[in-house]
Amino acid sequence: MELGSTVSAVRSNRVLVGDEVRPAVIVIKDGKIHQILSDGAFSGDAACEVLDVGDSVVMPGIVDCHVHVNEPGRTSWEGFWTATRAAAAGGVTTIVDMPLNSIPPTTTLANFHEKLREATGKCFVDTAFWGGVIPGNQLELQPMIQAGVAGFKCFLIHSGVDEFPHVTDCDLHAAMKQLQGTGSVLLFHAETDFVLENGCPHPFGVDPGLYSTFLQSRPDVMEIEAIRTVTELCLEFKVRCHIVHLSSAKPLKLIQEARQAGAPLTVETTHHYLSLCAEDIPAGATQFKCCPPIRGSINKEQLWSALKAGQIDMVVSDHSPCTPDLKKLDSGDFMQAWGGISSLQFGLPLFWTSASQRGFQLPDVVTLLSRRTAQLCRLDDRKGSLAPGYDADLVIWDPEREFEIKETSIHHKNKLTPYLGITLKGAVCATVVRGRLVYRDGSFWPEPLGKHLLVPQRTNQAQL
């Protein structure tokens, strides 16, 4: 079957139907899953384009709801063309773009329209958009909801870029009042300036080329204090709140207590916090820098336990590239380097390589990487599940097959990544977006077929 073909049916000996892996045929009509039939029950006619993938696993495409595309304005860091090709190569059929690092940031209705214009004709997978909450823009929030943003993100600490300032309590109260009753969700970068206000974060004489110097400058308490603020707001306003990229396991208790008290609160972690640990990061290896920081191996195992216990809801990439100069590799200075890790293309195998060793099964992968992420951005009526009526977004992959990450096989724009040269388990063979074969074995259909996903308003407050 040729790339770009409209697929009428996908057949495999290993289709993930509900919690069961079994031989089945997924029948596709008008880009949607029409039926899922047992193998013998299917009798397509001769004109029918059946994609038979043998023993490869077929499951819903990954929905990565934390991706920094950076276009317009910082397209040299990453753009829609390259990011969505990387996504397609990694079995990611939907990305949700973060509102910052692009210029302008997605913080007004006009800026959202500009973002949509810039993304047009450049997306190889479906793309939705987060808006941003910054000081003073609260009256833009409802118009952006009506225009279809998936929700909003804010920072409780400097964001790294000046055009996306962080919010104060007063800004948050104003924003929460606008969001009440809309069903929308507010995402928090949950670190505070606690250390800056309570002591020197950069002890004199400490080597900035050592990872430990950077780690000590952003201790767990910065996340704990920020999450305390989030839980209080969430309980007070009953607006859906979500903590992005939880790095420390220490605030999990606070999150659990708030949920038990009725807070509509969810939390994600990222592939890097689950795959990497501070002890292994070499001096000067700034490709490992991100905020909050990668912490120690004990903390990493605590995150895995929390994931297994249902205390962490989902796993995302937080793909956040920049140009190589900003990573300061020549000096290896962790304190000066841009914080952000690129991994969009490798989320599924990164997760599976570690998760499969810890007793996670394929249905867990769908729950954590597709279904809950679709729920967060209210795309769960069409994305993230393999069932009739859903978009025919599929990842076709071999969970047992190992491969090495080589620079030549990386499709995002700036190839620097902490994962270069490592071997992962779980190779993506093909990706289907709304019934079209967009990627197969290293090749792409040249036409970007991805759509913009505008999230319809809901009157009820959907919760996980």
Ligand SMILES: [Zn+2]
């Ligand atoms: Zn991010």
